[in-house]
Amino acid sequence: MTIPATMKAMVLTGHGDLDKYEWHEDWPVPQPGPMEVLIRVGACGLNNTDVNTRTGWYSKAVDEATTGGAHSELDDEDSTWGGAPLTFPRIQGADAVGTVVAVGDSADTSLIGKRVIVAGWLRDWDDPMNRDKAGYFGSECDGGFAEYTTADMQGIAPIESDLSDAELATFSCSYVTAEGMLDRAQVDGGDTVLIPGASGGVGGALIQLSKLRGARVIAMASEAKHRDVAELGPDRILPRSPENLRSALKGEKITVVADVVGGAMWPRLIDMLARGGRYTCSGAIAGPMVEFDLRTFYLRDLTFTGSTVNxxxxxxxxxxxxxxxxxxxxxxxxxxxxxxxxxxxxxIDKSHTGNIVVIP
Structure with a gap:
């Protein structure tokens, strides 16, 4: 196919509110590097990383919940997930799905014409497990909020599926984040996993992937979204913030809390963990600052794992x-x-249960 010289793209021009996005219909189509492929984007999912990066929420100067709005206190020097400045202009969008239409000089030409999912993490493929060398697609490089994007050929996966591009664009960030959390917490069939924020993208992924590992799953979500959450297969569903969480659990032995919420309810979640239990975290949308009683932590032999670079x-x-x-x-x-x-x-408004996707 003929590759155009320009494309439509949504470009982020700086940290702040939604007005920092600019729509362009003549943005240059990127050129693949030697080991890269050029992808015609079919769909790209939204996630909290897009919101938090735009607003600069990752900065240690910010101590409030994810709101989606600009922050009055922000240090541009640590405003990304990795604690480094972001280069503008930037095309965000980590959850890109599309078709390979061209490859770089050293890339595999057999990939041309294949539908692929882009992995969120950018890696040094000579040292792929080194977290210090990791970056994120749509943050440290341009992503999928455009008609075309480039990616390292080792950071994509051809996909054989009857699902649409939009459906496939719900998986990469949410489900790989969830899989990384469960991997770090070593969840298996002997566990009962408590999942706050179960109506969100990562929450829904945690339900399905925990069940796939054979675990018992208790989801927490606003009652208006219980029907949608139920379709994902949890064993029980509780309100988002029960007045008495212990009573609501009715004697369930919680061995794992898988959390992307944080906020004021955090101490109650930790109190529910059985002796020897594990807490795994990959987000704090309700607020990053929590009350932490070290006695609960050490007297119950708990294990805490943060999960970012999978x-x-x-x-x-x-x-x-x-x-x-x-x-x-x-x-x-x-x-x-x-x-x-x-x-x-x-x-941001949580108007929907599950993932939202944009189509170029």
Whole structure:
């Protein structure tokens, strides 16, 4: 096919509110490097990383919950997930799915024409497990909020599936994040996993992937979203913030809390963990500052794991689960790429259960 010289793209011009996005219809189409492929984007999912990076929420100067709005206190020097400055202009979008249309001089030409999912993590493929060398697609490089994007050929996976591009674009960030969390916590069939924020993209992924490992799953979500959450297969569903969580659990022995919420309820979640239990975390959308009683931590022999940079295997395992039909997409809504601002506002407002995807 003929590759155009320009493309449509939503470009982030700086940290702040949604007005920092600019729509362009003549943005240069990127050129693949020697080991890269050029992808015509079919769909790209939204996630909290897009919101937090835009607003600079990752900066240690910010101590409030994820709101989606600009922060009055922000240090641009540590405003990304990795604690480094972000280069503008930037095309965000980590969850890109599309078709390879060209490759770099040293890349595999057999990839041309294949539908692929992009892995979120950028790696030094000579040292792929080194977290200090990791970056994120749509943060440290341009991502999928455009008609075309480039990616390292080792950081993509061809996908054989009857699912649409929009459905496939719900998996990479949410499900690989969830798989990494469960991997770090070593969840298996003997566990009972408590999942706050279960109606979100990562929460829904945690339900399915925990069940795939044979665990018992207790989900927490607002009651208006219980029907949607129930379709993902948890064993029980509780309100988002029960007045008495211990009473609501009715004697359940919680061995793992898998959390992306944090906030004021955090101490109650930790109190529910059985002796020897594990807490795994990959987010703090309700607030990063929590009350932590060290006595609960050490007297109950608890293990805490943070989970950000996942392994390449986590990504390829999720791709395998998709192809085997072992997990299902939780696609909430699609928007045209030109309406990214409206899509992200709906994501921030939690207007939908599951994932929101934009279509170039």
């Amino acid at each position: 392994t390449p295997q986590n990504f390829f395992d999720v791709v395998k689960y998709i192809e085997n039909g072992q997990i299902r997409p939780a696609l909430a809504a699609t928007y045209p790429l030109a309406e990214l601002k409206e899509a992200q506002q709906a994501f």
